[in-house]
Amino acid sequence: MTLTxxxxxxxxxxxxxxxxxxLYRATVGPTTQDRVVALNVVGTxxxxxxxLLAAVFETHExxxxxxxxxxxxFLLAIAIAKFSMDRGEVL
Amino acid sequence: MSVAGLEFALIILIxxxxxxxxxxxxxxxxxxxxxxxxxxxxxLWVVFRAPxxxxxxxxxxxxxxxxxLLLAITKLGREDVERVFAKIRWGPLLxxxxxxxxxxxxxxxxxxxxxxxxxxxxxxxxxYIENAYEETGFVNIVTAILVGYRGLDxxxxxxxxxxxxxxxxxxxxxxxxx
Amino acid sequence: xxxxxxxxxxxxxxxxRLLAPFVLAFGLFITLHGxxxxxxxxxxGAIMAAVFFMLAFAFGFHTTRGWMGEAPVKWLVxxxxxxxxxxxxxxxxxxxxxxxxHPYEALTGIGVKYWGxxxxxxxxxxxxxxxxGLFFLVWGGMDPEEPGPGSEGPVPEEGEAS
Numbered sequence: 001m002t003l004t005x006x007x008x009x010x011x012x013x014x015x016x017x018x019x020x021x022x023l024y025r026a027t028v029g030p031t032t033q034d035r036v037v038a039l040n041v042v043g044t045x046x047x048x049x050x051x052l053l054a055a056v057f058e059t060h061e062x063x064x065x066x067x068x069x070x071x072x073x074f075l076l077a078i079a080i081a082k083f084s085m086d087r088g089e090v091l
Numbered sequence: 092m093s094v095a096g097l098e099f100a101l102i103i104l105i106x107x108x109x110x111x112x113x114x115x116x117x118x119x120x121x122x123x124x125x126x127x128x129x130x131x132x133x134x135l136w137v138v139f140r141a142p143x144x145x146x147x148x149x150x151x152x153x154x155x156x157x158x159x160l161l162l163a164i165t166k167l168g169r170e171d172v173e174r175v176f177a178k179i180r181w182g183p184l185l186x187x188x189x190x191x192x193x194x195x196x197x198x199x200x201x202x203x204x205x206x207x208x209x210x211x212x213x214x215x216x217x218x219y220i221e222n223a224y225e226e227t228g229f230v231n232i233v234t235a236i237l238v239g240y241r242g243l244d245x246x247x248x249x250x251x252x253x254x255x256x257x258x259x260x261x262x263x264x265x266x267x268x269x
Numbered sequence: 270x271x272x273x274x275x276x277x278x279x280x281x282x283x284x285x286r287l288l289a290p291f292v293l294a295f296g297l298f299i300t301l302h303g304x305x306x307x308x309x310x311x312x313x314g315a316i317m318a319a320v321f322f323m324l325a326f327a328f329g330f331h332t333t334r335g336w337m338g339e340a341p342v343k344w345l346v347x348x349x350x351x352x353x354x355x356x357x358x359x360x361x362x363x364x365x366x367x368x369x370x371h372p373y374e375a376l377t378g379i380g381v382k383y384w385g386x387x388x389x390x391x392x393x394x395x396x397x398x399x400x401x402g403l404f405f406l407v408w409g410g411m412d413p414e415e416p417g418p419g420s421e422g423p424v425p426e427e428g429e430a431s
Binding site: 001006009010012013016017019020022023026027028029032035036038039042043045046049050053057059061062064065068069072073075076079080083 | 093094096097100101103104107108111115119120122123124126127130131133134137138140142145146149150153154157158161164165175
């Protein structure tokens with residue numbers, strides 16, 4: 001491994017570890033909004049880790065997965081945000 | 092070596108989120124943490140160089156499963172809970188732990204990942220790897236196997252999707268989708 | 270805490286309107302490009318179904334249902350399965366075996382790869398239609414008369430039919 005790939009891999013490991021810390025907020029977060037933001041943090045880190053892995057493995061096809069997450073994280077956020085709002089219904 | 096470090100971090104993320112998903116009392120919070128679990132799984136599949144599986148996990152976990160689960164809890168209702176975690180019931184936990192230990196004992200008997208002499212890598216896989224491009228022209232060997240060599244299985248899978256929709260309609264005793 | 274009545278966010282539906290065409294295009298790319306990059310009919314079909322979910326969450330279920338209607342779901346699922354079955358059976362008529370694409374290549378000169386892509390498109394149709402249909406059914410629930418969540422839907426001021 002060259003110095004560059006080692007550095008990229010180290011950043012990927014740090015991002016994955018920070019994702020574990022974000023899980024704490026997703027677990028105890030008193031309101032649903034805290035949890036949605038925590039999930040978005042993990043989702044953004046997933047995009048970054050996958051893009052970094054594409055650079056480390058030198059396989060550009062993996063970028064497709066990062067794009068899918070970039071697009072669908074938004075869906076995830078609005079879906080949960082919508083259902084957590086008070087609408088005079090069960091939820 | 093650092094690939095192993097990333098695998099370690101991701102497996103911790105997956106295990107922690109799986110346990111939290113099972114233990115949370117609030118269903119909405121449980122679904123949110125389940126989303127984090129699926130994100131971790133997708134990253135792990137990419138580390139294992141299985142981009143097709145990673146893409147499926149990304150799409151199904153983030154795009155399909157969470158909206159369907161959210162819709163399901165609007166129908167089930169969501170009670171206000173005062174405590175974050177559910178009470179642990181020790182009897183079932185003991186039973187599950189014994190089962191997990193028994194299953195973990197069989198792990199050393201499995202062939203190593205990427206072992207060229209393992210049964211999965213010695214029968215049909217070499218034929219696919221050597222001939223898939225010449226015979227089908229597919230650069231992505233997963234697709235070549237999916238719609239080419241194992242096309243009959245894929246036909247069955249698609250029929251299952253069709254049958255799922257039809258059977259839900261039958262169970263709900265409805266003839267209209269809407 | 271004082272509770273306000275729910276009002277749809279302008280940001281959400283503007284962003285969905287901007288984003289939806291790109292997600293749909295990416296789903297088509299994944300479906301049609303399965304031969305050379307990761308992906309294929311299952312993944313692409315699920316992304317295309319996610320576009321529908323996005324619209325339903327942003328604009329409300331009944332508005333989206335009004336745009337789409339029920340017929341497209343039935344045609345997607347039934348037509349996709351019929352296309353797959355036709356691709357499988359037609360090679361028998363051309364003296365090939367079941368699901369063999371080589372007779373088509375011999376007949377038309379178009380490579381096996383492109384006939385496999387037709388099958389991928391068929392899979393994508395069934396999966397996208399099936400997921401949208403399940404979404405309809407879960408939202409409708411056991412009782413079709415009961416209005417689902419979001420039944421009132423947002424009322425965008427202008428350009429709703431675009």
